[in-house]
Amino acid sequence: MTPSEPAGPNATPPTSPTSETPPSPARPVRTATLAGIAREAGVSAPTVSKVLNGRADVAPATRARVEGLLRAHGYRRRRSEATRSPLIDLIFHELESSWALEVIRGVENVAREEGLSVVLSESAGRLTPGRTWADQVAARRPHGVILVLSGLDESQRALLTSRSIPFVVMDPAGDPGDDVPSIGATNWHGGLAATRHLIELGHRRIAALSGPARMMCSRARVDGYRAALETAGLPYDPGLIRAGNFHHDAGYRLGLDVLRRPDRPTAVFAGNDLQALGLYEAARELGLRIPEDLSVVGFDDLPVARWVGPPLTTVRQPLREMAEAAARLVLDLARGDGATAATRVELATSLVVRSSTGAPPA
């Protein structure tokens, strides 16, 4: 995924280092000194420091040359050299629904304990933040970066690594790679539990709405749904699966679509709570009662799941706890606790049975 180029005063020039080839992650750290890099770049050591410190008073071409060498040598500041500002960076691919709010509160909780402040950004729906963002982060040198449902491209990773700015991905959209610490939930098992609940109630025709296929958490939930069908010896009908976007509108649109089928399903695993709410609207429009005519299971357990009528059966994802874990992990990394560096932590999901699920219509 390549980042699109946002406009704005901080937009990096075409000669930006991010346009050069990244180092292999395997390359040993600190093969060169700051002085050595200065020599090789034909500049003074203070100039290299300026680049490392994100100072503006360096010619773009010089800056690009130095950045290139820093990356080529896998240069990494000694922790003692790295003066961090009391900040944690938190970036979302989009600020949508109270889902994001739960995550923000989790990070705020840990930041407050540690006397740090949270810088919040949104990559406007892109799954990779823009270059401007990465340059801003490199310049302000926070204790660490938490990416929610988004990832960094190689050059962004190299940029942060050269500043010893650790990063953690929460619920990675793509496949971040084993060397990137990440925090998630047991999405696959959640999809399994949701679908088994419906099967135990007697449902045989169960539809599933997924999120975007590019999101691993979305794939995992649908795979769990499929596993539940297969282990129960039920047929898996691809016609009962629709790819959504995790928003209300997709639940409504795909809901109408799947509920208008002559062989209408008696239950739907909606993929997340917002799509479940869209499905509620579609059912109302078609005069279908929940759960008498249609059972619905969501995923996330947002506050609103308890408030809608009927209250929504859903798979609880401990969003705040996940965010707290991500914040603690990135601060451990900042403190140089390398033991946790290559972690993939998955917090447990749990089925919350409310009133939107029941036996299928006779």
Place this chain on the structure above:
Amino acid sequence: MTPSEPAGPNATPPTSPTSETPPSPARPVRTATLAGIAREAGVSAPTVSKVLNGRADVAPATRARVEGLLRAHGYRRRRSEATRSPLIDLIFHELESSWALEVIRGVENVAREEGLSVVLSESAGRLTPGRTWADQVAARRPHGVILVLSGLDESQRALLTSRSIPFVVMDPAGDPGDDVPSIGATNWHGGLAATRHLIELGHRRIAALSGPARMMCSRARVDGYRAALETAGLPYDPGLIRAGNFHHDAGYRLGLDVLRRPDRPTAVFAGNDLQALGLYEAARELGLRIPEDLSVVGFDDLPVARWVGPPLTTVRQPLREMAEAAARLVLDLARGDGATAATRVELATSLVVRSSTGAPPA
């Protein structure tokens, strides 16, 4: 309101300047030079600079003495002296519901345009941020501060003013004073429009759930409700008004309370959308159908208002636009555009009629 004292590494010592007397806002700006203050404090000018720059390497007692003099003289940096970091501070009294999310997105929109990043804080439900927060802000010197439903005490205002850090209050909880720029919505008129809508439908017994009495926006909405009754020549019954907290639980609790009255109201102005959702739950529990048995009007028009069953009639508050206006205003102030300094801007609210309101039961 005095700020409670949060623990944490940045907690200020008892000798903190915030324990001293503030200057009168009327006092003319810059009655003393930095050198003059240094002389009076018996320290070097560089020491005064350190204090102004939020540097840690100043003895608490010295720092307190200098801060006191800076405030006593109403010292204010020349804009040229003030080197700002590319940040905007946004602080909420609490991060609750997608209400906060809409505000965050508005501020993010403006920040992105300006190449700034947003530092997000929560004052853990207190209507005045803690001292730690004010010290952190003074140290990082953002372009400006936006306070949502919270205010600053005199010493915090003086601290930010001495750093030329402008601030704007969005929807002030208390009465911020005419010299504090603030952004709000036409809460009074919204309460009036909501209640008139119910009166026009034929309702005569209309209850109202307010938010916290300490919040001006809450008082204004209920006053609008009362004005609608009075101008329609309807009796105003204090027994039909309940003070809530703008959260779902209050809508549920107060809803049960008011709906169990022998002389049950046929309609409720719920004060905000979350309380309206709580009221929905209370109505379901009592077997009352909306709108056949009970009409409900909310306030805010959060996304969820469209999604609940039945979709909620509510008063739209342009939260994102309000947040954008607050961000633009504080950046104008940072640029020294004093013309807007003493502004109180109220953006218009509008009634959105959906399916939760109808004629009263025969």
